[in-house]
Amino acid sequence: MRERAYALIKNRNKPRLELFAHRIIDWQQQHGRHGLPWQGADVYRVWLSEIMLQQTQVVTVIPYYLRFVARFPTIAALAADSEDAVLAHWSGLGYYWRARNLHRAAQLIMQRHGGKFPQHFEDILALPGIGRSTAAAISAFAFHERRAILDGNVKRLLARYHAIEGYTGEKKTEAQLWQQAEALLPKRDVAVYTQGLMDLGALVCTRSKPQCPICPLQADCAAYQNERVAQLPTPRPRKVLPERHSTFLLLLNGPDILLEKRPGSGIWGGLWCPPQVDPRLLSKVEDANAYCLQQFGTETIHTLALSTFTHTFTHFKLHITPLLLQVINKPKQIQEPGMVWLDVDDALQTAIPTPVRKLLQELLAGRRLV
DNA sequence: AACTCGGGGAC
DNA sequence: GTCCCAGAGTT
Structure with a gap:
């Protein structure tokens, strides 16, 4: 608590936007996750992890990830193997089009990019199964490019930090969140910053029982100031399952x-x-x-x-x-x-x-x- | 903009 | 049981 207060005073001359990123980066280096198997790995492994982690939690992904890279150690090996073999190693993980897109993208990389994972954002985004957020995460982690992500963790964190109302899956709300995600990007250390956002969302700014007392953003979190943390983000509209x-x-x-x-x-x-x-x-x-x-x-x-x-x-x-x-x-x-x-x-x-x-x-x- | 894609962890 | 998770593609 005192450290954070000191950090705010020490950085009082920094622009507010930069200060946000600084606190995220600082927190990540001290309290973030560092031992995940794809951290610091080559771009193929970063890519694979990002695909597996779409709508799927880290603890679920880890054993699948380890089996997958053992069986398909390179993009070339993945592209050369059968779709059935790829799906067999995805069996139980769900959202199976992820595996088929991954396999197809590996073959496209062999054809279009000579087997080398593309480095330009637009080329990454053009690969099947990779949308705006995943392309940004790969660019940030593997190439240290300055790109904003907006996954479930970041949506929740930003919805609270700025007290943004409305379901985060709604177009209008999502547009506001993207705008904030872009605006808050630091000029450097984007990889650490991006990992910090994810980790803070996963470990501190959790859906239920968030750990606001130890959060580095507490001092200017709008939801915390207004006692709206438990109400934000606005939950998905309920509907009866057919x-x-x-x-x-x-x-x-x-x-x-x-x-x-x-x-x-x-x-x-x-x-x-x-x-x-x-x-x-x-x-x-x-x-x-x-x-x-x-x-x-x-x-x-x-x-x-x-x-x-x-x-x-x-x-x-x-x-x-x-x-x-x-x-x-x-x-x-x-x-x-x-x-x-x-x-x-x-x-x-x-x-x-x-x-x-x-x-x-x-x-x-x-x-x-x- | 609204829908379609699994499975599991946390509660 | 409910809710959501390192979302993307289709219509």
């Missing part, structure tokens, strides 16, 4: 299960899933046998409905009823190229979404593969 129902057809032939590749766009794009069917098409469980015979040419000798569970997405709830179908044949001729019979153990190593992974693991644990 609900959908789906039956997962778990076709089992000995140790093998039938999976099909989902289309590139939409939920779980590019991932492998058991065939799904609208439960309204099956008036009774046995209807699934006829359905599978017609669709896949399989003859079922035993059918068992497992208990329904719910998977919640950002915009809807999915009620999943798994239907276990023991089949006695595995048609040689696969109708679609996007279909495959896989040993359940192998299926767990491929690109599957989390609810499918949980189902397969329960299947193995329950020894229901007979």
Whole structure:
């Protein structure tokens, strides 16, 4: 507290905008995060970390990041490998278009930029999966360029610091926040400053129970002065989640299960899933046998409905009823190229979404593969 | 401007 | 259960 007061007096001749950055940089060097695996790494690793960290917290990302760089150590290695291999290493992290864009961008870098990650902001921004904020973060961290980021942490921090009202996802509010983010940029030490903003948002200016007493911005934080910290930023408008129902057809032939590749766009794009069917098409469980015979040419000798569970997405709830179908044949001729019979153990190593992974693991644990 | 993309941590 | 996280792309 006394140190901060002294800092304010000591820097009284500095312009106020510069003082903000100075406090962030000072705080980062003393209290920020320094041991993250991508900090100080090459631009490929900085890029990868920024993509993985979109809408995903640091603790969740770290194990995925380490496995990913071990498997794909360079842009060239990433570009040369298959999309399936990339998705398999993304399996469970969510927002799978991030992985497909990453893979596509790696190939574009090989073509357009001779395998060297572009250094110019406009070229970085032009890569798929990289928007304004991510391009700025890469530019700041890897190239020490003076660019403003605006991620969830910074939005919350600035909304409080300037007491900006309105949902931060709203265009008008976001425009104000971008303007502030640009205005507050320091002339130098942009990498440390950017990391400081993120860390202060993640560690001190948290969504709930922010640590205002130890915050370096407390002295002139508008929300703190007005006792509006708990009310800012304005929360996202509430809305009721629509609900959908789906039956997962778990076709089992000995140790093998039938999976099909989902289309590139939409939920779980590019991932492998058991065939799904609208439960309204099956008036009774046995209807699934006829359905599978017609669709896949399989003859079922035993059918068992497992208990329904719910998977919640950002915009809807999915009620999943798994239907276990023991089949006695595995048609040689696969109708679609996007279909495959896989040993359940192998299926767990491929690109599957989390609810499918949980189902397969329960299947193995329950020894229901007979 | 409004929607669509997962999954998990924190509460 | 709710809310949000190192957001971007599409319409």
